[in-house]
Amino acid sequence: MKMRDVAKLANVSPATVSRVIRHPNLVSKETREKVLVVIKELNYQPHMIASQFRxxxxxxxxxxxxxxxxxxxxxxxxxxxxxxxxxxxxxxxxxxxxxxxxxxxxxxxxxxxxxxxxxxxxxxxxxxxxxxxxxxxxxxxxxxxxxxxxxxxxxxDNVSSARKMTEHLIQLGHIRIAHITGPMDVVLSRDRLRGFQQAMMIHELTIPPAYIQEGNYGLKSGYNQMIKLLALEELPTAVFTFNDEMAMGAIKAIKDYGMKVPDDIAVVGFDNLEISAVFEPGITTIQQxxxxxxxxxxxxxxxxxxGVLLSKKKFVLQDELIVRESCGGKVTCVTYK
The missing domain is CATH 3.40.50.2300 (Response regulator)
Known part of the structure; x- marks a missing residue:
């Protein structure tokens, strides 16, 4: 089976078939679909080694x-x-x-x-x-x-997103807010910490050094860092974690201590994983x-x-605050996002 066989049946040139395979965006939708139907019917497989050589x-x-x-x-x-x-x-x-x-x-x-x-x-x-x-x-x-x-x-914008999340906790009345970070050699961890600190500074709220604990992404890390926070003499009333997995670990630790989320300690995460909507309680988070x-x-x-020259290099997409039961207050979204 050769490319010219596909071209003959689709009533196009071999060059058009080649463009459909290699650069489909250069071919009209109607022609592209016609050629793809024939390729599927004939089970045509391009000779990739020869193509790579050319x-x-x-x-x-x-x-x-x-x-x-x-x-x-x-x-x-x-x-x-x-x-x-x-x-x-x-x-x-x-x-x-x-x-x-x-x-x-x-x-x-x-x-x-x-x-x-x-x-x-x-x-x-x-x-x-x-x-x-x-x-x-x-x-x-x-x-x-x-x-x-x-x-x-x-x-x-991870700085802005973390600031937004922290602002939400402050608006709910929390003043003792802790943050479980990701690994600090990763820029996302540093940016989310920066956003947290900015919001606390704007509202003139102090952050005890022990209220910032460095984690390592996963459930176990969230659990372990929350245990450290629970050992403090003055407990935080809310904890902002680097991601949803760590939030789940933190919630488990709080429950193991016989406390309730959000009644005793509110917990929020980041990323809006699908499981965050059905976890108990549903996790307030940032949707990416x-x-x-x-x-x-x-x-x-x-x-x-x-070979296209890009006039713009930085593309910042919009995030969204998803409010669920884990922080208290009015729930705005409890479904998958």
Missing amino acids: TRKTKTILVVIPDIRDPFFSQVLRGIEYTASYYGYKVLLGDTGNNLDKERQFIDFLFQKQVDGIILLTARLDISNLQQISAQFPMVLACEYLDGLEVPTVSI PKYEIGEQAMDLLIKLIN
Whole structure:
């Protein structure tokens, strides 16, 4: 089965079939759908090795993820994969397990010409290294970001989001608010801490040093850091955690101490995982447009691969405060988001 057979049956030129396969955005929807129907009927498989030899493209992109176990990234990856498939690309997933050496190993795929571009969902390499790599290869940063790095980035404003969450707790009457951070070598942790501190400062509320505990993303970490807060002589009345998983761990710790959420201590999270709506109590959180982040990151990478010069590098998407039972007050959303 050859490309000209598909072209003959679809009543188009072989060049049009080639564009549908490699650059579908350059073909009208009507023609594209007609060709795709024939490709499916004939079960046509392009000769990818020959194609790579001619175009010097692998039609594969690499996505580097810090921890595949983190449910937050599943929706981001769905957005990336859907958009990649639309443009005729395959996705190679690299899970670093939060290991910097593994991140370097995956980036070597670029130098080995095994992929056409890369989307980083984690960025622990220093800015100078990333800047050098992005000068040679198409690269997009999603979810995380680094100040001063001239690489296309898609994310929310984590400082503003954390400030919004803290403001909500203050408006509910809380003045003793603790924060369980993520790892402080990650920019997102530093930004969410900064937003928390800004809101407390604006309202002239003090933050005892012990009210800030550094965690490590997961349920167990949220549980352990909450135990430390529960050991304090003066307990916080509310706790803002780095993400929803840590919020769940914190709630478990509070319950194990015979206390109630939010009656004794309010707990809020971040990311709006699906389970946050059905967890008991439902978790107040910040909704990130996860799918859209992945979708836009992949769209930007395709532009870079095709040599398009981007006039804008920073893309900040809108977040949303989702209020549920874990913080008390009026519930505005208890459904999946």
